[in-house]
Amino acid sequence: MDAAYNPYTPGAGKAPPALVGREEQLEEGRVVISRTARGVSADAPILYGLRGVGKTVLLKALQAQASTAGWMTVEIEGKQESTEQDLTRRRLARGLVTAARSVAPRRGRLSDAWRRALGTIGSFSLAAGATGVEVTLEVQPNEGRGDSGDPAIDLEELVSDAVPALQESHIGLAIFVDEIQDLDPATLSALISVQHRAHQNTWPFHLYGAGLPNVPAKLAEARSYAERFRFVEIGALRPEEARAAFAEPAHQEGVHYEPAALDRLVTVSGGYPYFVQVFGDQAWRAAPGPDTITAEDAAAAVTLGTSVLDDSLFHSRWNRATPAQKKLMRAMAEDPVQSQVSDLVARLRRRRPGDLSVARDELIKKGLIFAPERGVLRFTVPHMDDYIRRRPED
Ligand SMILES: Nc1ncnc2c1ncn2[C@@H]1O[C@H](COP(=O)(O)OP(=O)(O)O)[C@@H](O)[C@H]1O
Ligand SMILES: [Mg+2]
Structure with missing residues (x-):
């Protein structure tokens, strides 16, 4: 051909020729946008599922919906290396500045609300180490707002200072976080608490997320009110x-x-x-x-x-795993779908589940497996078990 x-x-993340089977999620996305525009509460989704099911592509489609509606949107991605806090903050700052420039009214027509919003975005960006930003926004940075260095305080100030401008323009501000299970804990917890405040006050701010099947548990760990999120499982x-x-x-x-x-x-x-x-x-x-x-x-x-x-x-x-981790995965590959830890213990001739916990925890951290429930393990990559079975021993 x-x-x-x-x-x-x-x-990964490549827009398919036809986004099949996601009509319901896209419809719900439109509902979030129209409810937000009307100033009523709405729940943005946190998508979770196995690798390769199309979470990133769907998250991008939801972002495109929001941008088309004139919203300020910013995308960031969690990274495995946990020292990423500064980098994440800089990316967030840069994204905010770019988004603000595209949606803010022209200079000379800026309302007080917009001046304040842009000022705090400017000071947040300066503190994050994004240079030349205050010039770009053409508004004086709002010193002392969004620039303390503590993500929980800064994000909250940033969003609360942006809200009046957003409301004035009938738009929302949305942060889209892909691979949210790998976002550094400080930023994650800050975003969750801002989302929580936004929800309480019906602010037009939304956190959209996508990540592996352990995401609901991970978010619950980060903040106790994570159950407020609308978790949406994306499957085959x-x-x-x-x-x-x-x-x-x-x-x-x-x-x-x-x-x-x-x-x-x-x-x-x-x-x-x-x-x-x-x-x-x-x-x-x-x-x-x-x-x-x-x-x-x-x-x-x-x-x-x-x-x-x-x-x-x-x-x-596979190659990222240590010999002990490979052994555990080989034992898992003998089961269809998922494995009981008790079976793995027996299969590997260990005595207690605790004997597997180091390998288990590291494989979870590497994003190779997850625990759908207590005492059960499963691969995050579909068909990983077939692959392991057809691989010669190494
Ligand atoms: N709804 C869909 N219909 C057809 N192909 C899709 C769909 N969603 C995603 N894809 C394709 O699947 C692949 C994986 O998508 P991606 O969003 O990166 O998955 P994930 O983030 O869940 O790992 C890409 O090649 C993409 O083009
Ligand atoms: Mg993805």
Whole structure:
């Protein structure tokens, strides 16, 4: 098939040709925006789920909705290295300045509310170490507001100083945090408490998030009122949605799948969006014909796609684990779906669950596994168990 027209988009955070199966979340996103504009309370979602289900892409789509509605939006990403607090703060500051510049009224038409909002954004940015910012905003920084260095105080001052301007313009301010489980604890806890205040006072401020399945637990740990969040689980596509995710983008280019080809790819992908894109991409490449993806092409795509997934998703994660962690993961791979810790203890000939807790905790920290409930472990990457089973012992 002509590579120039290949519609598939394998790759973290890449907008797919069709955002299949997320209509409900997008509709709820529109509700948040319209409720906020009317000054009534609304709950932005915190998306969570396995890797490759499309959380980042959906979070970006929600951000695009908000930006289109004229909101101030800022995106940041949690990083594994936990010394990221300063960097996160700088990114946040830079994002705020850029967003403020795009939504604030023209200079000369600035109301007092907007002057105050921009002033505090300026002082926050200066304190964060973003240079040249006060010039860019053309408003004097609000010294003593948002610049103490304590994220909890500063974010709260920043948001509360921005609220009157936002209300005046009937817009919201939203911070979108991807990989929120990896955000440094001080920033996370500050964002949660601002969200909490915003909720109490019906401020037009929202924290949107996305991350791994341990996110609800992680947020509850960070602040006791995290249960206020609207957690939304993002999962694999249903079979008919997966069919659409394969077939529709091809159809747009005048290409169709033989029914057997489509059945095979839908099954092998398990409905996981990332797998859909990888196998769709490989099927397109494998097919010699001008307009049909045959069962034979699909079979080739399964082989090629599997090796692409090994290289892009599995090898690097496996290699990040220590020998003890690999042993634990191998023991987990013997179970379908998830493992009971008590079974793992027996399988690894240990005595107590505590004997596994170092490896367990580190694998959780690395984002490779999570505990869906007490005494149970599961991989965060779909099909990681298959990969481990087909790997020779090392
Ligand atoms: N709803 C969807 N339909 C089809 N493909 C999707 C969908 N959501 C995401 N994708 C594709 O899946 C892959 C993973 O998306 P991403 O948002 O990075 O997942 P996550 O953040 O959950 O790991 C990307 O290649 C993207 O193009
Ligand atoms: Mg992601």
